Structures are given as structure tokens and as C-alpha cells.
Amino acid sequence: MVEYQQVTVAEVIKETADAVSIVFDTEMDYRPGQFLTLRCGPVARCYSLSSSPHLDDRPQVTVKRIPDGYGSAWVCDNVRAGTVLDILPPAGIFSPSSLDDNLLLFAAGSGITPVISIIKSALTNGTGRIVLLYANRDQESVIFASTLRELADRYPDRFTVIHWLESLQGLPTPRHLTALKPFTGFQSFLCGPTPFMDVVTQALKSMGVPRDRIHVERFISLSGNPFEETVEEAVDGDxxxxxxxxxxxxxxxxxxxxxxxxxxxxxxxxxxxxxxxxxxxxxxxxxxxxxxxxxxxxxxxxxxxxxxxxxxxxxxxxxxxxxxxxxx
Ligand SMILES: Cc1cc2nc3c(=O)[nH]c(=O)nc-3n(C[C@H](O)[C@H](O)[C@H](O)COP(=O)(O)OP(=O)(O)OC[C@H]3O[C@@H](n4cnc5c(N)ncnc54)[C@H](O)[C@@H]3O)c2cc1C
Ligand code: FES
Known part of the structure; x- marks a missing residue:
């Protein structure tokens, strides 16, 4: 069975009507953009770290409740300050190779979670320019709205946020996104629902961005449970x-x-x-x-x-x- 860690929840922060941040009372070594795997009752789910290893003392993940979703509801309904959770170590490769890179970031809904970690880390420990396009259903569903506002005020020459609200502007199309052409030399990081990522990928490709500058994080639910699996015995042979x-x-x-x-x-x-x-x-x-x-x-x-x-x-x-x- 996998070796997991047990961590105590220090605090649960209500971010929006359907999203919470879970702050852990522990130290952790991780890269911005990485995720943890949590045991959520009988299932396991991955949640990206929304904290910055360069800025925040305590690691945190941010979970958005999915309609009829099991794991996200389990976290939102059960986890409180003092809850002990089983977690796997930080993992994943959705992380800039250099915090000095210029970054063109696309997030939709809970897809902001790894992206905010990258933004905070790059602004405090890097030198590059950052442009974020952040799509949400409506104003009320924008996670980390005030943090983003504060960062944009503090780093006006380096950080630009473009909010895209479906309630006002409809869904973004590749044609809308061509307005970002001046930034297509930047490293692109995308995280959000599949239709959003498809539109962004199509737009970036149509603007000539090579695949190797497009980094994608897909939010899927695990079908297996790494906390429960056992390892098969070796077989002899070639x-x-x-x-x-x-x-x-x-x-x-x-x-x-x-x-x-x-x-x-x-x-x-x-x-x-x-x-x-x-x-x-x-x-x-x-x-x-x-x-x-x-x-x-x-x-x-x-x-x-x-x-x-x-x-x-x-x-x-x-x-x-x-x-x-x-x-x-
Ligand atoms: C690397 C990685 C990082 C992740 N980081 C985060 C994170 O930071 N925050 C976060 O909230 N989630 C994150 N996720 C997604 C998370 O692991 C779960 O997939 C999500 O919480 C849904 O799980 P669930 O058990 O609630 O829903 P499930 O019970 O798995 O799904 C229930 C139903 O909802 C549908 N569904 C599943 N996901 C969505 C969705 N996003 N929108 C609409 N319908 C959906 C399913 O098709 C299914 O019909 C991440 C996933 C991965 C792989
Ligand atoms: S891709 Fe290998 S453990 Fe998930």
C-alpha cells in the first residue's frame, strides 16, 4: 500500500458559495502548480495547492463542490479545523521551469487553484511579466478575487488580470482570444473544464504558439484509489x-x-x-x-x-x- 501522511487541518476558509480552501498545519516541500491526493472517505481525489511555497507558511488546497460530485462534497461537508486527512506527497509537472519566465495563464472556475500558486510564486520570486485570463460563470463564483486585485495593484507593471464572466460575455471563443496575440511568446499554462481548454488550445495554435509552450492541467477524478491498492507480485521471464x-x-x-x-x-x-x-x-x-x-x-x-x-x-x-x- 502507498505510504501516506496524516495531516491536521488548521483552518477551512470559505472562498465562494461552493469553494473552500483547506489549510494544513504542516510544513511541505512543493513546487507552484503541484497537487496533493486526498483520501475523501472511500475515494481519492487530487487537489492542487493554491498556496505558494515561496510566500505562504502553510500549504493549502482549494476545492470546488461539483454538482452530484462525491469527493468534493465529502471535503466541503466533512472537513473542519482539527480534521486529520490522509494525503499523498505533492506531485505533478504543471509548474514553470523558471519563475523568471513571461507567463500567459488561462484559468476557468476551480482551474485557478494551481494558477494562483504560480502567480504568487512568480511575482514574489521571479522577474517576468504575467497575463491571466480568468473565466467564471458570474462575479460571485470568482475564487481569489481580492487576492488577484491586490496583486494587480502591487505589481501593475508585471501582472494583468482579464476577468471573463460568462453571465456578461458568454463563453470565450478562439476569435475573442486573438486579443492576446501580443503575449503569445510567453509560456502558456491552462487549467479549467475541457471545453474551455479546447477553445484556448485552438486559439493558441491558430496564433502560431508551438505545442511545447502550451502546458495543460486536466482536472479528472481518479477511478482507482491509491490508498487502497496493493502491489502485484513480480513475474519471472524476459x-x-x-x-x-x-x-x-x-x-x-x-x-x-x-x-x-x-x-x-x-x-x-x-x-x-x-x-x-x-x-x-x-x-x-x-x-x-x-x-x-x-x-x-x-x-x-x-x-x-x-x-x-x-x-x-x-x-x-x-x-x-x-x-x-x-x-x-
Ligand atoms: C491534478 C489534478 C488537480 C486537481 N485540482 C483540483 C482543485 O484544485 N480543485 C478542485 O476543485 N478540483 C481539482 N481537481 C478535480 C478533483 O480531483 C475532482 O475531480 C473534482 O473535485 C470532482 O470530484 P467529485 O468526486 O466531487 O465528482 P465525481 O463524483 O468524480 O463526479 C460526479 C459527476 O460530476 C462530473 N464532473 C466531474 N468533474 C466535473 C467538473 N469539473 N465540472 C462539472 N462536472 C464534473 C462527472 O462527470 C460526474 O458525472 C483536480 C484533479 C486533478 C487530476
Ligand atoms: S500518471 Fe502515473 S500515477 Fe498518475
Missing amino acids: EATVEVDLDGEQHTFQWPRNKKLLDLLLEKGIQAPYSCREGACSACACRIEQGEVKMLQNEILDQEDLDDGIVLACQSLPVTDTVKITYT
Whole structure:
């Protein structure tokens, strides 16, 4: 079973009628844009950190209640100050490679959560320009409205927020978004419902933004539960060799060709990171230093990630006889 941490909730902050921030009474090492996996009763759900590791003393996630959603309702209805929650370590690769980059950010609804962490971190610890297009149903559903206003006032030369309210302007179309053409040289980060992301991706592509400058975070619900899963036993047979560098320690294992890398590592007692085990969340992302693997499923890594040698351990089988992997 996965090694998880138990953390006490310090505070629950009501952000809007249907969104709360859960502040944890613990210290945490994470990158802006990363997420935690929470045990929500019988299910597990991923929630992005809305705090900044550079600015905020305590980590927090922000959860928006989804109509008929199980996990989000469980958090909103059950979690109070003093509640102890089971969480997996911070994970994910929706994070700028440099806080000095110029950033063109797109968020819709709860998609602001990883994006606000990136904004706070880049404004306080970076030097670049940031433009945010933030879409919401109406004024009342805007999460972090006052924080964004304060940051725009404090950094007028570096930070611009464009609010898009569906109640006033309808849904954004690729044609509307061409107004952002002057900023298409920036690194783009997108997070929101699929139709919104599709429109933004289409607009960016039509303005000539290459795929490797478009970074996407998809808010899906896990269908498995990493807190409950057990690891399958190894099978004998044709094997490759894998060298793994994790947390400064090197390990070498024989790697059965039909066994996924994450399964192998967990079975060997290595605490490799993971969450969904479905190729959908990127918690298990690692880098190939030598050799080749094939992934059975990949719903999250983009071409730039693949070109950088990033792969999903939960979906990787060996292709070459020797593979070297490092966790960054
Ligand atoms: C990496 C990652 C980061 C995430 N970060 C956040 C975050 O910061 N904040 C946050 O609130 N959520 C976040 N999510 C989404 C979250 O994990 C859940 O998917 C979400 O809370 C819905 O779960 P649920 O159990 O309430 O709904 P479910 O019970 O899973 O779904 C119930 C019904 O609602 C539909 N549904 C699911 N999601 C949506 C949606 N977004 N809009 C409309 N209908 C939907 C489903 O199709 C289903 O019919 C993140 C997901 C991932 C993978
Ligand atoms: S654990 Fe989610 S992609 Fe591998």
C-alpha cells in the first residue's frame, strides 16, 4: 500500500458559495502548480495547492463542490479545523521551469487553484511579466478575487488580470482570444473544464504558439484509489535492467518486460511517487537518462515533456535492455 501522511487541518476558509480552501498545519516541500491526493472517505481525489511555497507558511488546497460530485462534497461537508486527512506527497509537472519566465495563464472556475500558486510564486520570486485570463460563470463564483486585485495593484507593471464572466460575455471563443496575440511568446499554462481548454488550445495554435509552450492541467477524478491498492507480485521471464535515482539514492533492479516500472519499484519497497496509476495525473513522472521505454497510456504528458525524456512510471515498460531513470 502507498505510504501516506496524516495531516491536521488548521483552518477551512470559505472562498465562494461552493469553494473552500483547506489549510494544513504542516510544513511541505512543493513546487507552484503541484497537487496533493486526498483520501475523501472511500475515494481519492487530487487537489492542487493554491498556496505558494515561496510566500505562504502553510500549504493549502482549494476545492470546488461539483454538482452530484462525491469527493468534493465529502471535503466541503466533512472537513473542519482539527480534521486529520490522509494525503499523498505533492506531485505533478504543471509548474514553470523558471519563475523568471513571461507567463500567459488561462484559468476557468476551480482551474485557478494551481494558477494562483504560480502567480504568487512568480511575482514574489521571479522577474517576468504575467497575463491571466480568468473565466467564471458570474462575479460571485470568482475564487481569489481580492487576492488577484491586490496583486494587480502591487505589481501593475508585471501582472494583468482579464476577468471573463460568462453571465456578461458568454463563453470565450478562439476569435475573442486573438486579443492576446501580443503575449503569445510567453509560456502558456491552462487549467479549467475541457471545453474551455479546447477553445484556448485552438486559439493558441491558430496564433502560431508551438505545442511545447502550451502546458495543460486536466482536472479528472481518479477511478482507482491509491490508498487502497496493493502491489502485484513480480513475474519471472524476459527481463531488462533498470537503474533508478530517487531522493539521492541509486537502485538497480531486474525489470520484467511485462511489468510497469511503478509496480516494480513499489514491489521492491521503493517509495516512488504516484496517485492515479492510470496515466492521467503525472504524479509518477520521471526522466529517462538512458535507454527507452514504451508507455501503455499517456493522457497528460505533452510533446515537450516527451522530448525532455519525461515518462510516466505507472505506464512504462522497458524497450531497451538497460534503462536509467531519475526522479527530479
Ligand atoms: C491534478 C489534478 C488537480 C486537481 N485540482 C483540483 C482543485 O484544485 N480543485 C478542485 O476543485 N478540483 C481539482 N481537481 C478535480 C478533483 O480531483 C475532482 O475531480 C473534482 O473535485 C470532482 O470530484 P467529485 O468526486 O466531487 O465528482 P465525481 O463524483 O468524480 O463526479 C460526479 C459527476 O460530476 C462530473 N464532473 C466531474 N468533474 C466535473 C467538473 N469539473 N465540472 C462539472 N462536472 C464534473 C462527472 O462527470 C460526474 O458525472 C483536480 C484533479 C486533478 C487530476
Ligand atoms: S500515477 Fe498518475 S500518471 Fe502515473
